[in-house]
Each structure stands twice: as structure tokens, then as C-alpha cells.
Amino acid sequence: MRKSLKRLIKAGILLILSIAAGIFGYMGLEGYSLQDAMYMTVVTISTVGFQEVHPLSGAGKIFTTIYIIFNLGIFAYVISIFTTYLFEGELQQIFKEFLQGREVKNLKDHVIVCGYGRNGKKTCEELINGKLNFVVIERNEEIPRHLPDYLKSRFLIGNATLDDALHAAGIERASAIITTLPNDADNVFISLTARELNPKVNIIARASEENTEKKLYRAGASHVVMPDTLGGLHMAHLVTKPFVIEFLELLSGVGETKLMLEEFSFECLNSTYRNKTIRELDVRNETGVTIVGFKDNRQGFKFNPDPNTKIGENDVLIVLGIEEDIEKFKKRYS
Template identity: 50%
Template sequence: MKISIIDRDYKKALRRPFFALSLLFLSFFTGTTFYALVEGYSLIDAAYMAVITISTVGYGEILPLSQDGRLFTTLYIISNLIIIAFGVSTLTSYLFGGEMNHLLNRYKMSREVRKLKNHVIVCGLGRNGIKACEELSKAGTPFVVVESSEEVLERFPFNIGHQMILGDATADHILIKAGILYAKALITTLPSDAENVFISLTSRELNPKLEVIARASEESSEKKLIRAGANRIVKPDTLGGYHMAQLITKPLVVEFIDTISGVTEEDMQMEEISYDQLSQKYQSHTIEELDIRKITGVSVLGTKKDKEKFQFNPSIHTKIEESTTMIIIGKTKEIEKFKKVYCK
């Protein structure tokens, strides 16, 4: 699907053709008024004289014009040549320059965004925002991008059929246009902590059930983001420094984590499978009864029930009960086999 951009306002996109039509109407009104009031034409004759003068068809005068009338008509013809040239240029640009298709695409995209539910909103297309979009795309999660720079949107490095909105994510109407009332999560990756705080506060107010994940640059911003409504805080600079130090102190551990998190090109991935995702016949069984590793090759790394702590390397007697989620790891084909065998 072609990437399209939804502008802040359709009036902006229609400004030039609307301005051209306004000039043409104003010219017609001016000419009709002059010929009727100054030259004494009837209203119909005055309108007809204005039309044939605007169109420069070369018809003669309906009634003899005064000196003032001839001077006005001369200037009227010259000004209308400019107006017509501008109008033709604008119409040609919209019909043959792709602007009309671009406008229709925006309208289509805005309708598709309004239909979205349980999607993710990504605010900002910096390095972190682009990476978040890549991961959401890999997972098949629908998302909407909000970015204030049209140049940045046009440089977006991959085409994955998502929706994109050009606008300021701190504005309520932009977030509403992105479908925040029906979204399940929002990721704000703007470089300014103040803007991330404001977006967290606004989005929490608009949708109290929203999962808000915010980027923080300064340590002092973490508490502010939490008070503003962010559920989770990510500090890329801190994580980067920690990761680099771990490459020296625990290189094999980092290599293992990179492998299972998809950073490397190894064919390994992790997945979380909830109780509700399992087929009914596999619900409320122990890991031993499910025999997951033997059937699919997938390993269960951990389980979590409700708000309890993670249980790492669970025993084979752990029962997958309601509100329990499993963290599994395996190769891509093994994960796919697991979903085919055990999931609905």
C-alpha cells in the first residue's frame, strides 16, 4: 500500500484552487456590477458582457461603451488573462500533477484511521520512533504515525501500508484524528522531554485506559512522565551506555539477549502467549501435560499471572490457568508451529 499523509487541514490542500475560483467569481461580480451601474446595462446583459469579456471570445459590445467603459474593459481583459492563466495552471497541477490523487489518498487514509481500533500511535519519527515502527510492523500490529515534519515523513525508509498524520502530537485534535479514543497504546519518542510529558498528560486525559510508553532523556523527567500518566519510561541513552558496558563485562550474555530479542540476524524470537490465546482443549493444563518442547521445539522461558512477579524457568508442574501468560522462545518456524498447534 502506498504511504499517504493526512494534512492538518484539507483547506490547506484546497487553498490554491479555492483561491483561483474566488478570483474568477470576484472578477465576474466586479464586471457585472460595473456594466450594470456605470454603463446602464440590464442585469442579464451586464452578466453576459462580463462573461464574454472574461472568456475573451471576441464578441462585440452589446451597447456602445463610454470612454470610462472602454478603459475599464481594457484593464478588465488584462486582469482576467492573468486570472485565467492562474486558474488553468492550478487546475492542470491538480489533475495532471498528482495533487488531486494525493488529496484523495489523504481523505481515504483519514477514513481508514477512523476505522482503526486497538492500534498503536507512534509520536515522532526519530531513530527511536522508526525502530518502534519497524518492530510493530514485524509483529503485524496496526499503528498510526504522528510527525510534525512533512520532510521527515517523506524520507520514511520503508513502505508498510500504515497510516501517517502530519501534525503536532501535543495538539488534542491531532491525537483524536489519530484515533486515540480507540487506541490501545501510545509511544511518544520526541527528543523534548517536556513535549513527551505534555503528550502523556493529554493522551491519558483523552483515553484513561491507554498504555502510554514515553521516551526520557533526563533522569529528572522520569517522575514527571509517570505523574503525567506514562505507564512505562524508556531512557535510550542510559540503556545504550549500559549495553556497551555489558559488552565488555558480560559479552556472551549480551550476545544471547541480542539473539533472542531479534537484534542479530539469528532466526530466534520470543513471543508471549496468553491463556485466552490457547485453544480451549489446551487451557488449564500444566507445562508437562502440554508437552510443548517435544511437539514444537519451543521452550517456555517464564510465566506471569495477573500482577504477580515473573516465574522464570517454570517447573513442568506449572499450570497455565486463567490470566496467565507464557513467554516462549524458539526459531521462527517453531513459534509458527506452536501457534498452529496450541492457539485458536
């Protein structure tokens, strides 16, 4: 948007300077009044060919000749810029980006995604499924043009390694930032900058090389993901543990039966069910979901927790079930 506005402002300034030069020229050389000089200037730069206000002197004719030649280029440039804005949708695009900027400024606890490549695209799909607010910072202006309108509104065109782009995306108010750029050095730089701008933000960074992992953690990353390594392990496990992988794929939404893992914190539970034991909640009989994990705020994660475990402040339940049963759990216990 800034680049587009700069072109419009530049064209406007050139037009104003050209008109001012004509007015002062005719007033100084021909002694015209301000009104006559303004009229003569507009007639000259528009090349409509009306008669002069008064017969021109020799100096006036030379000035007019040079002025016309000089303004042919300026007038053509100004007209092309204004035509682009009025008839080719440039003005509408600027207005959309202005509204988008205002919308981003109102976001809080959102997720910032840096890069919309293969990993970034899958990240955004999952965020949409999880109904989370997010903003994408993408350098390639062509990518958003081929996306649905609901996705276009989430895009900011810019370089995520620059402070201005992160500020525009609301890094100070974001809960997490996911950097998926293919260049490890860029991900390190973004992690370092994001941690400085928001010490509390959760930073998830992509790494291609193993020796980059430590650098990302030193730069402030909360979690580092190596897609190539994970892909290799997945392919090997398809041979060594095929049924485990088949089950895990169900959790990822692959297959007819779509299992889901969801987390519910103590604060998300209805006050009626807080400070109760897992046995007292009786979630399996009431909703069909299974509590497979429990995060104690003191002892950490517990797999297949004891039914007598009490759910207290800052504790988290990890539940497993099909989508319909998860929704039952939300309606009953949230």
C-alpha cells in the same frame, strides 16, 4: 490536506467574487441583461478580445480597464492553482489522504507512533514485524515521500502535540501510543494530552534527561524509555558480560540463529489447552519451544515456572524458541 484544500477554495472564491463584480458592474453601468453581463465578464477576464455586446460608455470603458488590470493577477493565480491540482498530482494526493483518513477512522486497538526519527523508524519496523496496525504522526512532509507505498498510507502529517492530530490518528480507539520525539517537553505534553483523551491507552514515552522521567510518569506515561542510558549500559555490558549480550542479541534478531520471545495469554490458547498445567501442555516435546516465564494474574511474573503450574484466566506464558518452533506452537495451541 486541509492546507491544500484551503488554497483551492481560496482560488474558487476569488474567481466567483471577480465574476460577480463584473456582472454587477456591467449591469449597473451599462444596463446589460444578466446574460449579456455574464458574457461580457467572461470575455473580459479571459482577455480573448471579442467585440463588446454594445458600445461601452465612458464609465464602462474605465470600469473595463480597471477590471482587466485587476483580474490579470487573479486569473493567473487561479489558473496556477487549478493547473497544480490537475497536472501535478495535487488532486490525486488529496484523494489519497481522504482515503487514508477513512482508513484510520476504521482502525481500532492500533498503535500511534509520534515522530519518525531514528527511534520512531525502528519502532515502526518492529510493529510491522509483529503485524500490528499503527499510524505515524510526523511533522516533516518530506519524510513520507521517500518511503514505500505501504508505509506512506500509515502517515499523518501534523503536530503530535496538538489535539487535532491525535484525534485524526484515532487516539480514542488506540491501544497504545509511542512518543519518540527528541524534545522531552513535547513527549511530556503528548503523554498528558493522550492520557486525558484516552484514560486506558498504554503510553510509552522517550526521555533524554533523567529528571524528565518523573515528569513523564506524572503526565500519565505507562513506561518511560531512555535510549541514551540503555545504549551506555549495552556498551558497558559488552565488556563485563559479552556472552550474555551475545545471547540477548540473538533474541533481537541479530545473527544467523534468530531466537524469539513471544507471549501467549490464556485467552489466546485453544479451549482444549486452557486450565491445564505446563507439564500437561508438554510444549517442549511437541513444538521445541521453552516456557521461560509465567505471569500469574495474582502473584506476578515467575521465571522458569514449575511444571505443575496451572494456566488459568488472565495468565500469560512467555515462550522462547526459533521462529519455526514459535509457529508450530501457534498452530498447535492457539
